[in-house]
Amino acid sequence: MRRRRLLLGLCALALATSARPAHAQYPPVVTRSRLDPSRGVNFHAILLPDTIFVGQQATYQIGVFLNQEVRQRLRRNPEFVPPETRSLLVYELPDAKSPLVGNIDGRAYEVHVFQRAFFALSPGRYDVPASKLTYALPQTASFFSREDTHSLRSEELTLVVLPIPTAGRPADWAGAVGNWHSRLRTDSASGRVGNPLVVTLRIEGQGNVALLPRPRLDVPGAGVVAADERVELDSTPSTLRGAKEFDWLVTPKAEGRLIIPAQHFSYFDPVARRFEAAATSSITVSVSAGDAVGVDSAAYQPLAAAPVAAPGASVLTIRDELGGESSFAWLTAPWFALLMLLAPLPALVGAFRRRRPASGCATPARPRRPTRRRCGASRTTPSATASAWTSGSRSPMACSSPCCGTRASPQTPRAAPTRCCARSMRPRSPGRPMAPRRHAASWPPSTPPSTPRRAAARRCGDPSGCPSRDFSSRPAL
Amino acid sequence: MPVSGWARQGDDAGRAFQRGREAYASGDYARAERAFLDITRTQPRNVTAWANAGTAAWQAADTARAVQGWQRALRLSPLDYTLRDRLALARAVQDRGPARVPPVPVQLGTVLALVLWLAGWTVLARRAWRGRPVARWAAGLTLACAALVLAATWLDDIDRGRRFAVVTRPEPLRALPVLGADRGVAPLTGEVALILARQGAWAQVRLDGKREGWIATEFLLPLGGD
Numbered sequence: 001m002r003r004r005r006l007l008l009g010l011c012a013l014a015l016a017t018s019a020r021p022a023h024a025q026y027p028p029v030v031t032r033s034r035l036d037p038s039r040g041v042n043f044h045a046i047l048l049p050d051t052i053f054v055g056q057q058a059t060y061q062i063g064v065f066l067n068q069e070v071r072q073r074l075r076r077n078p079e080f081v082p083p084e085t086r087s088l089l090v091y092e093l094p095d096a097k098s099p100l101v102g103n104i105d106g107r108a109y110e111v112h113v114f115q116r117a118f119f120a121l122s123p124g125r126y127d128v129p130a131s132k133l134t135y136a137l138p139q140t141a142s143f144f145s146r147e148d149t150h151s152l153r154s155e156e157l158t159l160v161v162l163p164i165p166t167a168g169r170p171a172d173w174a175g176a177v178g179n180w181h182s183r184l185r186t187d188s189a190s191g192r193v194g195n196p197l198v199v200t201l202r203i204e205g206q207g208n209v210a211l212l213p214r215p216r217l218d219v220p221g222a223g224v225v226a227a228d229e230r231v232e233l234d235s236t237p238s239t240l241r242g243a244k245e246f247d248w249l250v251t252p253k254a255e256g257r258l259i260i261p262a263q264h265f266s267y268f269d270p271v272a273r274r275f276e277a278a279a280t281s282s283i284t285v286s287v288s289a290g291d292a293v294g295v296d297s298a299a300y301q302p303l304a305a306a307p308v309a310a311p312g313a314s315v316l317t318i319r320d321e322l323g324g325e326s327s328f329a330w331l332t333a334p335w336f337a338l339l340m341l342l343a344p345l346p347a348l349v350g351a352f353r354r355r356r357p358a359s360g361c362a363t364p365a366r367p368r369r370p371t372r373r374r375c376g377a378s379r380t381t382p383s384a385t386a387s388a389w390t391s392g393s394r395s396p397m398a399c400s401s402p403c404c405g406t407r408a409s410p411q412t413p414r415a416a417p418t419r420c421c422a423r424s425m426r427p428r429s430p431g432r433p434m435a436p437r438r439h440a441a442s443w444p445p446s447t448p449p450s451t452p453r454r455a456a457a458r459r460c461g462d463p464s465g466c467p468s469r470d471f472s473s474r475p476a477l
Numbered sequence: 478m479p480v481s482g483w484a485r486q487g488d489d490a491g492r493a494f495q496r497g498r499e500a501y502a503s504g505d506y507a508r509a510e511r512a513f514l515d516i517t518r519t520q521p522r523n524v525t526a527w528a529n530a531g532t533a534a535w536q537a538a539d540t541a542r543a544v545q546g547w548q549r550a551l552r553l554s555p556l557d558y559t560l561r562d563r564l565a566l567a568r569a570v571q572d573r574g575p576a577r578v579p580p581v582p583v584q585l586g587t588v589l590a591l592v593l594w595l596a597g598w599t600v601l602a603r604r605a606w607r608g609r610p611v612a613r614w615a616a617g618l619t620l621a622c623a624a625l626v627l628a629a630t631w632l633d634d635i636d637r638g639r640r641f642a643v644v645t646r647p648e649p650l651r652a653l654p655v656l657g658a659d660r661g662v663a664p665l666t667g668e669v670a671l672i673l674a675r676q677g678a679w680a681q682v683r684l685d686g687k688r689e690g691w692i693a694t695e696f697l698l699p700l701g702g703d
Contacts, residue, residue: 325521
């Protein structure tokens with residue numbers, strides 16, 4: 001009977017402890033998001049709280065809601081791309097080991113929750129862009145079915161960061177935000193003059209522990225030098241917490257009782273919205289006589305607090321005249337780019353004229369390209385060749401290109417077809433002898449040809465000649 | 478009216494300069510530094526204002542601001558050896574690595590490139606109009622000028638200091654841009670860092686001696702951006 005009563009009591013206790021409201025077990029993104037039941041996948045983000053103080057944590061939660069049908073069709077996990085937040089310190093918070101499964105609005109969902117901790121270092125308004133979720137679903141139930149890729153975006157959120165209030169701010173507050181406790185300890189309860197002790201202040205609690213500033217330690221009768229710092233981060237599923245230890249090397253200057261005073265570490269509690277102080281108790285260390293060597297206490301001044309300009313040092317002089325502004329290199333000046341672009345133009349124009357000789361000095365009646373008829377005419381009969389040569393417009397072996405006319409000469413008939421001519425002539429038909437060979441046999445023509453310069457002058461219609469068109473000796477560009 | 482605006486800016490700068498001088502003479506170095514920095518807001522390329530701001534910061538025991546002022550002045554006037562002497566006062570090395578400013582005039586590379594380009598194309602134009610070949614010469618000229626422009630761009634990048642910053646606190650460099658990452662070496666206050674990348678409130682920096690790591694941007698003072 002006793003055993004039965006004990007069993008009943010244990011059951012009642014278990015029921016009582018488990019009788020918390022169901023929604024308290026779920027992250028806010030699950031309880032606050034509005035789901036669209038028509039969609040197989042819902043993707044929502046939430047920022048809690050959305051208004052914080054500088055240095056306070058805001059938790060960014062992402063919820064991926066998969067209904068039962070989609071969950072069964074998914075072959076691989078969806079890909080989640082977190083938002084890229086600028087000017088915010090971001091810490092990954094551990095995700096739940098297994099997804100949440102339950103009914104929302106009468107539908108079965110599997111919910112995956114991802115979390116991040118945001119910290120702002122300065123007041124203002126920060127936009128948190130949307131997260132992106134990509135997943136693929138097969139088109140049919142077949143294993144070999146193709147997949148359709150879907151993409152979802154979460155809500156874009158805004159974080160408002162308030163400055164730390166100035167009312168009630170302690171004079172020794174150095175920027176710590178959170179909820180902290182502190183403890184002071186030394187590595188030894190006794191020491192000797194000149195032998196440094198390690199004094200450690202451990203501050204632990206909730207908040208961004210890495211941002212905790214080093215407090216100031218003053219020990220009367222001892223030299224103090226700042227030493228190491230250690231950070232222990234402990235990210236529980238929803239908040240960032242941990243401990244930070246600050247070491248000092250404290251060197252007693254005289255024997256007796258060295259009292260390391262109690263420390264008051266001021267911080268701002270963003271939840272209570274007021275300044276608090278984490279206090280420690282003082283520590284007393286008994287100091288015995290040291291070595292015979294004297295200790296120069298000045299050498300143990302903390303470097304960080306030492307003034308850069310030593311007292312009594314000569315004051316640097318400043319400049320008496322306010323000069324004008326200097327200029328940077330002209331690389332980005334528009335006129336520089338313009339000059340660089342315009343400089344090659346004259347040379348390019350010159351080179352272009354060299355490459356296109358017929359376009360500048362040709363008579364209006366002259367065709368630009370040689371024709372087969374003209375070239376053929378010059379090849380058919382010696383008389384036609386001679387008349388063409390007399391007119392000064394044709395080489396007996398050449399086409400109508402002006403460069404050919406200036407190139408050809410009676411003395412060097414075989415060398416007449418220059419590159420320009422060869423380019424303009426078409427391939428001769430098979431079985432038809434090449435005309436210039438026959439002409440070469442009847443050389444010279446009845447009327448002696450004029451000099452190339454004169455011939456060029458005739459073509460130009462300018463008695464002074466057209467020296468600029470005398471391209472015969474110019475190599476190509 | 479722009480002209481009156483410039484005149485007003487000049488008057489303001491003159492008054493701020495006078496204020497800074499008086500504050501410096503009276504030993505109020507912090508106020509003098511603020512006055513000189515006020516000038517740099519309207520005249521961001523004023524060598525005198527930056528140099529005096531650096532000197533006032535040094536006297537006010539603000540090493541990082543002092544290095545910032547002198548470095549910015551030196552990058553505007555690389556041949557000013559008095560600024561190099563001032564920078565040598567800082568514990569952090571200022572003549573090696575990212576802190577080094579080559580003693581080369583700001584416009585040297587640009588002027589050389591421009592003169593070579595114009596002269597070269599003038600000669601080439603003459604050749605082209607005489608019917609001589611210019612292609613090879615043009616290619617050579619373009620390559621030479623491109624090399625000079627690249628050198629000038631490199632110098633200009635240093636002078637503008639857009640990717641450089643001064644470390645304000647000997648915070649250890651992190652292996653990754655998170656506070657829980659492994660901590661590496663701690664730079665000296667006033668050390669000049671080359672910023673390789675930025676990610677949120679973190680910057681990946683390289684210091685003298687190929688020391689690299691991430692540091693919170695709140696511990697950096699920019700050397701560029703006017």
